[in-house]
Amino acid sequence: MTAPEPTNAQVRLRPEIAALPPYRQGRPAPANGFKLSSNENPWPPVPAVERAIAAAAAEVNRYPDATALVLREKLAERYGVTADEVLVGAGSVSLLAQFVLAAAAPGDEVVYSWRSFEAYPGLVTVAGARSVQVPNRADHGHDLEAMAAAVTDRTRVIIVCSPNNPTGVAVTRDEFERFMASVPADRLVLLDEAYAEFVRDEASVVGSDLIGRYPNLVVLRTFSKAYGLAGVRVGYAIGPVEILDAARATAIPLGVTAVATAGALAALESDAEAELLGRVDQLAHRRDDLRDALIAQGWAIPEAQGNFVWLPTGERTTEVAERLFDVGIVARAFPGDGIRVSVGEPESVDVLLTVLKELV
Known part of the structure; x- marks a missing residue:
């Protein structure tokens, strides 16, 4: 049997996927610089988490529990729900993908604010649905009235990101x-709270206070930010069982590793969690001080409730981002809109304030 003659024909791909820019991480920081582009927790893991991850790594020849039952039970006890009302995934972005796939078919619509988390457009496109992007208000927050008005018969999912990233x-x-x-009860609402632990404004929505109140609401959280587990990928969702079961059906099997589960469980133990949340307090204070200092310099910095601040640099975005890189700071630039700068080490704040004072 002879092999077929090679041709120049290209594999047929979905054109909307081929045209979709892949998610890209921030570039590495220069030597002696600071990586402030990914909203990572700047501290290393606490010892208890490190030990738990090392122990789990010794058994990576075995498959993990596909449902992360022990972690779901721990979270269920914390939030006063059943384990079936908790879904664990490989980070909250993985869970977002599952929910969008479960609810939105080709031709359906997904409504979200813009600018918001840069992964949202890709998740919607992969599902075959259409993004309906509602512009942020002048203060860079969600215009929820406009989002509600954007809901149509084709809307299947609405994503609310609080605090809004970026x-x-x-x-x-x-x-x-x-x-x-104001939203129809048969439309899925996803409250993305990846940065909830950093919120200090008591008027802000708290998803855990709303559990059980709305049959169409799912609350998403992550261990990546406040708990410093970005590298092992673990997040969770809380909501009605029938919605979570639909999302479970869209999941890639065995997506949550035993290492991730072990790290999350250790982070929830009282001593480890107290130390981690103490770090969160320090970052929140550092964020507030940074924002105040930037406003004093003349920057129009919006409210900051995550572990980052937003520089609305508009057409100057590339110029400012390159100047930051020149002094060793890698930030997340969104050309034409602005720059998101994570709150990192104290030394990085001093460098940041020095260079931005020159650029205001």
């Missing part, structure tokens, strides 16, 4: 409750 503005409790009252 602008940092949180949705208030009152705003969110009015929004939920």
